[in-house]
Amino acid sequence: GENVEQHPSTLSVQEGDSAVIKCTYSDSASNYFPWYKQELGKGPQLIIDIRSNVGEKKDQRIAVTLNKTAKHFSLHITETQPEDSAVYFCAARPPGSNTGKLIFGQGTTLQVKP
Amino acid sequence: KAGVTQTPRYLIKTRGQQVTLSCSPISGHRSVSWYQQTPGQGLQFLFEYFSETQRNKGNFPGRFSGRQFSNSRSEMNVSTLELGDSALYLCASSLAPTGGNEQFFGPGTRLTVL
Numbered sequence: 001g002e003n004v005e006q007h008p009s010t011l012s013v014q015e016g017d018s019a020v021i022k023c024t025y026s027d028s029a030s031n032y033f034p035w036y037k038q039e040l041g042k043g044p045q046l047i048i049d050i051r052s053n054v055g056e057k058k059d060q061r062i063a064v065t066l067n068k069t070a071k072h073f074s075l076h077i078t079e080t081q082p083e084d085s086a087v088y089f090c091a092a093r094p095p096g097s098n099t100g101k102l103i104f105g106q107g108t109t110l111q112v113k114p
Numbered sequence: 115k116a117g118v119t120q121t122p123r124y125l126i127k128t129r130g131q132q133v134t135l136s137c138s139p140i141s142g143h144r145s146v147s148w149y150q151q152t153p154g155q156g157l158q159f160l161f162e163y164f165s166e167t168q169r170n171k172g173n174f175p176g177r178f179s180g181r182q183f184s185n186s187r188s189e190m191n192v193s194t195l196e197l198g199d200s201a202l203y204l205c206a207s208s209l210a211p212t213g214g215n216e217q218f219f220g221p222g223t224r225l226t227v228l
Contacts (some may be wrong), residue, residue: 034216034217036219041221042221042222043204043219043220043221043222044157044204044219046216046217046218046219047220049216055183089156089157091157097219099162099169099170100145100147100162100164100169100170100206100208100210100217101147101159101162101172102147102149102157102159102171102216102217103159104149104156104157104158106156107157113185
């Protein structure tokens with residue numbers, strides 16, 4: 001089955017710097033890749049997603065890139081702010097037209113130092 | 115529009131007991147998925163329901179079960195609780211289970227088994 005690896009497990013940056021989190025997936029037929037942000041005591045919040053027919057997507061300070069050949073996708077956060085501090089999860093949706101099942105990476109704890 | 119709601123938010127049970135958790139999806143969403151989140155295993159898919167039918171099931175023992183009602187609300191049940199069932203149980207809703215539909219998570223139910 002699908003497997004998603006996420007790196008790094010922890011990331012500390014200075015406010016204003018950029019942060020990059022990388023994920024690799026095993027099933028080349030996976031077609032949907034969302035990213036979630038989880039703050040303490042809350043459920044994961046969808047922040048950006050990308051489909052397999054797109055190479056890059058941006059939303060203000062957040063961008064996601066997808067390399068289907070290498071089977072990896074990355075989250076880029078620019079001009080980080082203290083409120084970006086949280087745990088970030090990548091996920092992949094395995095092939096199958098009638099499933100919403102997501103396979104998650106292990107998470108990255110991002111700390112943005114003021 | 116109200117988000118995904120889960121009740122109760124916190125629950126303490128003892129080994130051997132059973133528990134029922136409830137999830138109300140976003141209005142208009144018909145697909146509900148359940149995930150278990152633990153520090154060791156991360157986010158793991160439990161099952162998915164659409165139109166009152168289980169569409170997909172993760173690798174969990176038969177003690178874990180669920181159902182969906184005609185108004186799309188869903189419940190999951192865990193029988194004969196074990197210590198290892200202590201976790202955050204998350205519900206996610208989407209319009210439909212087909213690929214690419216965004217999943218939105220609720221705040222979760224924190225289950226502690228003593």
